[in-house]
Amino acid sequence: MSITLIYPTPDAGWAGQRLDDVLRRSLAGREVRVARRAEELSGLAGQRLLLALPLGDTGVNLEYMRMLARLRKEPELLRGCTAGLVVDGAGELFTKSAAAEAALALNMAGCALVGRPLVEGTGSLVNFAVQAQNLGAGLMGAYHHAVQELAGRVEGEIFPKRERPEVLVLHASSHHTSNTIDLWSSVREKLEGRCTIREIGLRNGTLFDCSGCPYTMCLHFGEQGGCFYGGVMRDEVYPAVRAADALVLLCPNYNDALSANLTAFINRLTALFRQTRFYDKAVFAIVVSGYSGGDVVARQVVAAMNMNKSFYLPPNFALIETANNPGEALSLPGIQSRLDAFGQNILNTLCL
Template sequence: MRLADVLSHALAGRQVRVIRRAEELNDLTGQRLLFAAALGEYGVNLELTRMLSALRRTPDLLSGATAGIIVDGLSPLYTKSTAGELALAANLAGCALVGRPLVEGAGQLHNFRIQAKNAGTDLLGAYRASAADLAQRVETAGFPAREKPELLVLHASSHHTSNTMALWERTKQHLREDILCTEIGLRNGTLSDCSGCPYTMCLHFGERGGCFYGGVMQEAVYPALRRCAGVMMLCPNYNDALSANLTACVNRLTALFRQQRFYDKALFAIVVSGYSGGDIVARQLIDGLNMNKSFYLPARFAMIETANDPGEALALSGIESRVEAFAARVKKTLLEGEE
């Protein structure tokens, strides 16, 4: 079995506790975890489904834990979507994820062609090396504490009508003077989406701290991102997706990502849906910024609410306590860090 081979290399020399059944998910508070799932050809693992159920039923099951994920499938499909579903469930159960927490063995391992070429090895060798690197990072990674940290807040909403902005304003009140909040609005006309420049061109501009398309990303977002300890994404749910401008922002981070990784920057979000689907938007943030762009994902990184009419969010039952708890998590992560 390919996954067993990869795990034997990744975990060589380590003492590990192996959990194979959902019923064994206990005594995991504060532990370092490596989720490993084999999906076969059709993307289905019934025991993983049972584990997802256990995580969703028990909100504190993984409190204080830190994790990475390996997903192996015989098809080029389903590995990333399965990992995203698992990542969100674990995160809402109290588990942090290291930056770039996913190693996926997809189909014939063609996703490892570049890594194999760079390392002078074959596809399986690159897969093994990536899994070993992930295991090492999960075992040793932390998040640095800061004194007077800066939080970059990105949005594309109207202050006057947005439930998402209303929740952020209430959250900001709880951060007080402890956190320096830098807000940047990305409304229509302020930025262009990434057009997929050749790698060498993107690298060229990234090394100079910019992007071919310039604008607010180069002038405001990139400098703030270099300084900040964390990023807060304010995300109303538009058609079960991030808004076009926020999606463009995530895409345009590629130029800066060519120059530096974001392992020491935490990702937070406020997600508000009119009816449903907040989990879909939260997973898009995990996919784009944690799994792809390497942002650290602190436990319960997102406040996910449902509110339709203007002003409805602040009238939700229990919202004040949820806002206060969310703000406390932001402060704890940025001020105290994670060992």
């Protein structure tokens, strides 16, 4: 199997010099096709992709902006593709935010992303300090190794399907007033009969956020399948996550952010993540904003659950809607067709 390298030409030649070297070394021996301009994104459906983004010192790449416009305009452009990302910058800023933006755009154009799809090269490469120590290599050597490992996973990843997949739904909303739960209830009707569904409400008073245990303490409790803080996370959520083939997060937009309890869930998931990876588990989301900003919340889910916690991102992983008053979401124009498509996407992703 080959990889298509989407490698937008940098604004200044120097901005791509380090990334040129990293890609040359890390992809040596692989069959690689290269697309450097937005016009070359046509005809990529079904391929394995590596987006390599040289940002320079401003966090901007104008050719990438042209690519981004195509991705946002053409929702079928990358149908059936699977991707990873390499983002290289000259400073310490912009790499992660650019990656989250790119990941969501790829996904909304029909592309899946492997778990932990991002290799990030900041200007100093200090973000590779731990990996370099573990490998007994320098910072640049760790960078090369990470890109090589990512390319291998992108090229060979096969997402599992089940006869009757387990779906875990997490929310922190009221059933009486939540537009997000209204939308999920409609999607659930489509899944019942083919999936085993479990819902857990992370309501106020049932979940405490992580206070930052030392690494060794977190690892110790994680190896025992628990967490120092115990509670619903240890007793219900951890076992449910282990058993699940997919998570569906119900995400109302609170001040352009995930709710506090969903954020606490992600933070507390670290103890479980210490002892296992979630590469074979999918994450979906239903995002509802009162006025705007659904894409901001969706990018947070991508960054936290896909880039950090290693859940894979199925194509079109998020249903993103805008509704303010209780009950309004189910009366949005065209909502039923979007709900049907979202439910069918979950079934197509998970079921044999």
